């Protein structure tokens with residue numbers, strides 16, 4: 450039985466809002482506000498939603514780049530917030546990140562050999578001679594060649610730079626990759642190449658992906674299961690087929706209605722979301738989506754809906 454590789458339980462991140470000469474805390478941005486999900490070994494789990502809904506903050510807490518305000522992240526049965534420093538260093542090998550913009554995460558003064566070599570060196574992996582072999586092997590795995598090893602980031606195209614970002618993330622043999630909008634900065638044709646590469650690598654190296662994206666077409670390509678986030682909360686979770694064929698939350702329905710459909714016969718009417726996204730510093734009462742929902746009732750304005758199983762592990766948080 451495939452146990453969850455990673456579990457997130459009631460995870461929260463509130464960023465304090467400080468004002469005035471003495472930086473007094475006057476409120477908080479509720480970036481992530483009590484979310485729970487688990488990721489199974491070998492799957493691609495998508496986290497989708499509009500800009501600012503808390504996707505990247507969730508990813509950063511899983512990597513322990515920032516500490517949660519509350520809740521737990523459990524990796525292979527271990528509570529990562531409780532891990533001592535040396536165990537945390539080992540865990541950092543197992544959970545790696547691929548960024549949206551590899552250019553800003555690659556040091557322009559470093560060649561590719563330096564960039565990947567540094568990661569191996571920090572973790573005391575391989576001897577100096579073995580490191581070069583490892584880097585060549587990684588470059589080959591991501592579709593680059595030995596001729597690239599001594600080149601600098603500016604000598605590569607966007608797609609090639611993302612390949613380098615992937616090679617660097619794979620250098621320590623991780624199990625879980627947090628992929629934070631990994632193809633959003635690329636042209637559509639290059640996006641497809643990178644997605645295909647990621648899928649091939651996943652099979653070959655038995656990787657598990659948390660795939661963060663605002664783009665449902667991309668998520669449709671790569672994800673097995675998907676959680677839809679709105680203002681720090683998960684509003685719906687389902688396997689890909691269920692979510693795309695039977696979206697149940699009005700927010701998911703609106704997001705899906707906005708993506709181009711390959712077969713116009715299947716096209717649904719576009720649902721236009723009313724109004725702007727409210728500020729996460731002052732989230733609406735009751736259901737956070739009620740200010741933009743065309744099915745809103747009095748109950749939605751007062752009572753916060755809980756995420757409930759509506760059948761076949763399809764979870765949804767809506768009063769309707």
Ligand SMILES: Nc1ncnc2c1ncn2[C@@H]1O[C@H](COP(=O)(O)OP(=O)(O)OP(=O)(O)O)[C@@H](O)[C@H]1O
Pocket residue numbers: 464478479480498499500501502503504505506507663729
């Ligand atoms: N360090 C921080 N301090 C204060 N507020 C923050 C910080 N980081 C993120 N936020 C706020 O938290 C909310 C969630 O941000 P987050 O980056 O997680 O969203 P996102 O869904 O990943 O969106 P995007 O794709 O635009 O990055 C936003 O309102 C953002 O402004």
